[in-house]
Amino acid sequence: MYEHEHLILGLSFALANSAHANRSINDRDLIVALASLAQSYETLINSGLVYQTPTANVVQQSIAAEVQKMVKEYREAEQKHTGVTRLKDSEVLRGLVFLLRMAYARTSGRPKSRAFVDFLFSQFPERKSVIAPEEAGSRIITP
Numbered sequence: 001m002y003e004h005e006h007l008i009l010g011l012s013f014a015l016a017n018s019a020h021a022n023r024s025i026n027d028r029d030l031i032v033a034l035a036s037l038a039q040s041y042e043t044l045i046n047s048g049l050v051y052q053t054p055t056a057n058v059v060q061q062s063i064a065a066e067v068q069k070m071v072k073e074y075r076e077a078e079q080k081h082t083g084v085t086r087l088k089d090s091e092v093l094r095g096l097v098f099l100l101r102m103a104y105a106r107t108s109g110r111p112k113s114r115a116f117v118d119f120l121f122s123q124f125p126e127r128k129s130v131i132a133p134e135e136a137g138s139r140i141i142t143p
Helices: 005-021 027-046 058-084 089-106 115-123
Strands: none
Touching: 005 027, 005 058, 005 089, 005 115, 027 058, 027 089, 027 115, 089 115
């Protein structure tokens, strides 16, 4: 875990970004997307075949796409800084499985549970825009 802390943070950040973008995402959506990605990486590692497990839910597909985009950006940044890409697919699989286990541990198991989503929000709070003015408080003075 310590060796790939940046990868796990990146994967977690991608999940949090997906949840910030779509407030209807719940724990089950994140778990299904992570399980789908983990299964795809496991197939890739064991057989060399690139097979992505299709999910019928568009929300879960967008989560998986965000995570895959983050892995691609991580590899590109690693290539840019060190000159080589050392990130293996097996390491990505380990990171996905770690997050999947953490999601199962944090969720209550209910269909609309958002405990894992709230955990991600606590780790990666949504940034407030510095361009938009702050909400002005009430100008009524009460004695």
